[in-house]
Amino acid sequence: xxxxLLDRAxxxxxxxxxxxxxxxxxxxxxxxxxxxLETPQHTITxxxxxxxxxxxxxxxxxxxxxxxxxxxxxxxxxGSDALATSKVxxxxxxxGGFDLVFCGTESTDARMSVIPAMLAERLGWAQLSxxxxxxxxxxxxxxxxxxxxxxxxETMSANFPAVVSVIEKINEPRYPSFKxxxxxxxxxxxxxxxxxxxxxxxGLASAWSVVDDATxxxxxxxxxxxxxAGDGGTKLVEFLAEKRLV
Amino acid sequence: MSSVLILVDYADGKVAKTAGExxxxxxxxxxxxxxxxxxxxxxxxxxxxxxxxxIDSVIVGESDxxxxxxxxxxxxxxxxxxxxxxxxxxxxxxxxRGKEIAARVAVRTxxxxxxDAIDFSNSMIATQSVFGGSFTVHSRVSHGTPIVTVRxxxxxxxxxxxxxxxxxxxxxxxxxxxxxTITSVQPAVKGGRPELTEAKIVVxxxxxxxxxxxxxxxxxxxxxxxxxxxxxxxxxxxxxxxHQVGQTGKTVSPxxxxxxxxxxxxxxxxxxxxxxxxxxxxxxPEAPIFDLADFGVVGDLFAVVPQAQAAVxxxxxx
Ligand SMILES: Cc1cc2nc3c(=O)[nH]c(=O)nc-3n(C[C@H](O)[C@H](O)[C@H](O)COP(=O)(O)OP(=O)(O)OC[C@H]3O[C@@H](n4cnc5c(N)ncnc54)[C@H](O)[C@@H]3O)c2cc1C
Ligand SMILES: Nc1ncnc2c1ncn2[C@@H]1O[C@H](COP(=O)(O)O)[C@@H](O)[C@H]1O
Numbered sequence: 001x002x003x004x005l006l007d008r009a010x011x012x013x014x015x016x017x018x019x020x021x022x023x024x025x026x027x028x029x030x031x032x033x034x035x036x037l038e039t040p041q042h043t044i045t046x047x048x049x050x051x052x053x054x055x056x057x058x059x060x061x062x063x064x065x066x067x068x069x070x071x072x073x074x075x076x077x078x079g080s081d082a083l084a085t086s087k088v089x090x091x092x093x094x095x096g097g098f099d100l101v102f103c104g105t106e107s108t109d110a111r112m113s114v115i116p117a118m119l120a121e122r123l124g125w126a127q128l129s130x131x132x133x134x135x136x137x138x139x140x141x142x143x144x145x146x147x148x149x150x151x152x153x154e155t156m157s158a159n160f161p162a163v164v165s166v167i168e169k170i171n172e173p174r175y176p177s178f179k180x181x182x183x184x185x186x187x188x189x190x191x192x193x194x195x196x197x198x199x200x201x202x203g204l205a206s207a208w209s210v211v212d213d214a215t216x217x218x219x220x221x222x223x224x225x226x227x228x229a230g231d232g233g234t235k236l237v238e239f240l241a242e243k244r245l246v
Numbered sequence: 247m248s249s250v251l252i253l254v255d256y257a258d259g260k261v262a263k264t265a266g267e268x269x270x271x272x273x274x275x276x277x278x279x280x281x282x283x284x285x286x287x288x289x290x291x292x293x294x295x296x297x298x299x300x301i302d303s304v305i306v307g308e309s310d311x312x313x314x315x316x317x318x319x320x321x322x323x324x325x326x327x328x329x330x331x332x333x334x335x336x337x338x339x340x341x342x343r344g345k346e347i348a349a350r351v352a353v354r355t356x357x358x359x360x361x362d363a364i365d366f367s368n369s370m371i372a373t374q375s376v377f378g379g380s381f382t383v384h385s386r387v388s389h390g391t392p393i394v395t396v397r398x399x400x401x402x403x404x405x406x407x408x409x410x411x412x413x414x415x416x417x418x419x420x421x422x423x424x425x426x427t428i429t430s431v432q433p434a435v436k437g438g439r440p441e442l443t444e445a446k447i448v449v450x451x452x453x454x455x456x457x458x459x460x461x462x463x464x465x466x467x468x469x470x471x472x473x474x475x476x477x478x479x480x481x482x483x484x485x486x487x488x489h490q491v492g493q494t495g496k497t498v499s500p501x502x503x504x505x506x507x508x509x510x511x512x513x514x515x516x517x518x519x520x521x522x523x524x525x526x527x528x529x530x531p532e533a534p535i536f537d538l539a540d541f542g543v544v545g546d547l548f549a550v551v552p553q554a555q556a557a558v559x560x561x562x563x564x
Contacts, residue, residue: 114345115349157429208352217520224542225536239525246558
């Protein structure tokens with residue numbers, strides 16, 4: 001943490017694990033539809049907001065099979081919160097003529113799980129989030145999901161365009177093949193700035209919330225460790241009783 | 247007079263425990279208005295239950311459209327109530343649904359959003375525990391009306407008797423809040439055990455159970471606790487994935503967390519390391535879970551767990 005901002009400079013700009021499931025699901029939907037066609041009718045565009053280093057992550061998605069990518073990179077976006085991020089992403093999506101947007105359910109660092117809902121709200125599109133399965137019917141422009149959360153399973157559907165977020169149980173993301181990696185090198189990544197999108201009020205200066213302070217949690221005090229000599233369970237309960245937990 | 251709006255969560259005709267928790271936090275700032283959005287004819291018993299929380303007024307919106315259109319519908323109505331009542335803040339429970347409603351309301355009202363708070367002060371500073379509990383962060387909303395989602399069980403609900411005023415609002419929705427249609431609902435099967443994220447005690451099993459969760463369940467029952475599982479156990483189909491604790495599962499912060507046959511991978515720790523007391527049972531003395539444990543037993547869970555369960559049962563008898 002630096003100045004209440006997450007210092008991401010020290011970490012590799014890897015593809016968010018959970019986004020791989022979204023890319024995989026999109027591929028699984030699009031591939032059969034393109035099967036046997038001379039020129040693919042259905043394409044997948046990756047969209048990311050991040051510093052230039054994020055191209056590495058996009059390259060991985062392209063090597064999995066996506067067609068092209070758009071990166072919104074602009075120093076003024078550093079420190080963007082979810083509201084700002086969703087605003088930028090929505091602006092890009094609006095201009096793209098997409099039917100469906102697939103997202104992971106959350107980032108593995110900030111973990112808010114709110115971007116898909118914010119995107120749906122900003123775009124005025126249907127929200128189909130926490131999908132454990134997705135069925136798309138291009139003929140009727142309809143998409144149906146099984147929403148899987150603590151509350152249970154809900155079946156829900158909507159017409160295109162829709163924002164779909166997928167949970168990590170939905171599929172097993174593929175490893176890029178050698179052919180895929182080679183092909184990805186030639187696939188286009190378009191870079192845009194905030195100015196290109198015609199936005200101004202995003203980034204840290206206009207963030208909707210501020211961090212006052214962040215403190216590292218003190219390490220846990222060293223505990224007691226016993227070897228089970230036939231009385232491990234009893235000792236455990238003695239400890240719990242001492243702590244008034246039983 | 248300043249007031250804070252809370253969104254009431256309920257299931258099967260029962261108001262969630264979180265309503266009392268949210269009301270307790272909201273009361274620090276001002277009077278408490280509870281927004282209850284439910285099916286036509288459902289509100290009566292729910293309002294009754296709200297009388298055991300510090301709530302000054304209940305705003306009731308009854309409509310079958312909530313069940314059909316879900317989050318977008320709930321968000322639109324909540325945002326409209328916000329605009330009309332101009333509360334100081336909106337508090338919502340940090341469930342998947344609660345966070346998504348909060349997200350949409352934040353966009354609609356152009357307000358800042360803080361998720362997964364574990365505390366909320368009278369000056370509206372939210373406390374969060376981030377990166378799997380390794381950092382404590384204080385933050386506040388700097389734009390619009392603060393919208394904060396609060397983790398279940400983060401605070402103790404104040405038990406009171408209140409007699410809130412009740413106001414009914416009529417519900418109408420814009421077409422964009424009706425784009426998604428919910429066609430069927432299978433509620434999660436609730437056993438007799440407490441809700442994982444609300445439980446004071448959680449007993450979890452991992453790959454070490456080898457698929458046999460019977461001793462874990464029996465131990466949890468003797469302690470009145472909930473059952474959790476590592477991803478290895480849920481992936482193997484040994485336990486429902488709704489019970490997974492960790493980065494891609496639930497975040498729990500009980501008084502007592504007991505990890506049985508769980509190695510303590512970073513992704514598992516992310517979901518449980520803020521537990522007040524941690525106990526681990528693992529046959530590998532080098533298992534990383536022992537670094538976190540206040541009490542660790544190096545041994546076979548199939549010997550240690552049943553013995554511990556018997557000892558708890560014996561204590562209850564005496
Ligand atoms: C993106 C991502 C997200 C993830 N999210 C999560 C998550 O949310 N939650 C989660 O838990 N994991 C998650 N994981 C997986 C995580 O990395 C570990 O693989 C997982 O937690 C291991 O589960 P385990 O501890 O049960 O199994 P193992 O690591 O195999 O450990 C089993 C332990 O049981 C012990 N044992 C075996 N037999 C006995 C016995 N008879 N008595 C006592 N001890 C015994 C062994 O010594 C060992 O330490 C995630 C991974 C990724 C990549
Ligand atoms: N130069 C940049 N261009 C575009 N987005 C960025 C840039 N720097 C950071 N971000 C994004 O802004 C958000 C907040 O990042 P940070 O400032 O690292 O906390 C993240 O989604 C980053 O990917």
